[in-house]
Amino acid sequence: MERTPIHRLREFIGQKVTVQGWLQTLRDQKKMQFLIIRDRTGLVQVAFWKANDPALAERISTLGTESAVTITGTVIDNEIVKLNGLEIQLESLEIVNAAEAPVPFEPFGDSLPSIDFRLDWRYLDLRRAENLLLFTVQTTVEQAMREYWLQHDFMEIHSPKIMGTPSESGAELFEVAYFERKAYLAQSPQFYKQMAMAAGFERVFEIGPVFRADPSFTSRHMTEFTGVDMEMSWIDSHEDVMAFTERWIQYVYQVVKDKHGDEIREKLGVEIKVPTVPFPRISMHDAYVVLKQVGYALPPEKKGDLDPGGERAMADYVKKTYDHDFFFLIDWPITVRPFYHMRHADRPDLTKSFDLIAGGLEIATGAQREHRPDILLQQAFEKGLHQEPIQFYLDFFRYGCPSHGGFGLGLSRFMMVMLGINNIRETVYIFRGPTRLNP
């Protein structure tokens, strides 16, 4: 018999149905048993008169909560039932996979264990409605991102995650044994998406894993995460990249709001607010002026950069001044940016780059790239890089490479901001950190 999802049961009043799901609650009384069954779409009460089949009643009595079961029965409209005013009168039940009792923790209890304990039992944690929603929304987010890109003539690429040479700094690379040699896990698809520009693809995107060997113990860092990257050709400046980015984000927010806005409000208490464009743009120079005005003292060693507190202070300022949750922090000094960022022609000390700050959190970094090989090489030397390891990259710019730029964005950070969740471990399917390799 075909399975009926719980949220459609009302269409089957008076009919016999099969429901498959998890036993969330069992109320075992003298004459009757009530089972609350949950599937991905909702909850339903199942009622059973023990006298109808004492053997079955006995089996039900032994069921642990969270057991996976298949039940069949007749759907009854019953206004006495508080759960959606309907119930299933049980005819048969198959235990697909019994849950041991007790369960390590109660996913539907009043209080939740610490994040660390829940990560040990992540699959149970993921059964919670909030998590089901989060990853449903993430699916929509990625779909909307792709839709917008495809509507604007982007191509999807998949670049390798095993690299032969440390690309940028080398400090945060994981080393792996590669037959007789060493190899490295990619900490960004940066060079390869730029190669697509040299290849004449003109506009590309990639959603894929990136690895950072940073021993960071914060609520917003991971050693492996999903990077959302794009690169576009024939641009005049980083402004072209920002103009695309803000509309792309606006589109994603709109799709999520249309599709899940009510459920997000209901389950997470968050109102999805579609941002207006353009997002405010604030130069690093102006940010320093603002921070001085609002009395935020940056650590003295910060030269041309902001600390996380400074970013949050700027986010507050932008919220008050422009009523906006996003802003671009632009024109970063060359000292704090990588060698491949293009510099302003009239200000060789400033890069044509930006960070996207959302809700006070750094969620993306972008720039126009330097595509002129002689200047690029010179900038690499200035940063103390050696030519040989990056020669393959420098070669991209030798035989006709258009001007280009793009950004890299952290998917889980994006989800944190969109859904107002303050720990990245909650927004990633399975967390990887310096001391977390399981599950």
Add this chain to the structure above:
RNA sequence: GGGGGCGUGGUGUAGUGGCUAACAUGCGGCCCUGUCAAGGCCGAGACCGCGGGUUCGAACCCCGUCGCUCCCGCCA
């Protein structure tokens, strides 16, 4: 790498020098004419992360250690 905080039944907490370690939830048993955040009664379950010290006496104070967590650095 630096700093702060926290480690008490399965889980979440209380207890901060006299503890026979408390409460909630979960678990087991019994009871209950349809429950619905079900309810009632009974029960099992922690030697208080680990090691050392102070003290007549330590879950509680001190030192070390491990784990977790948050912040800074770094960044998406």
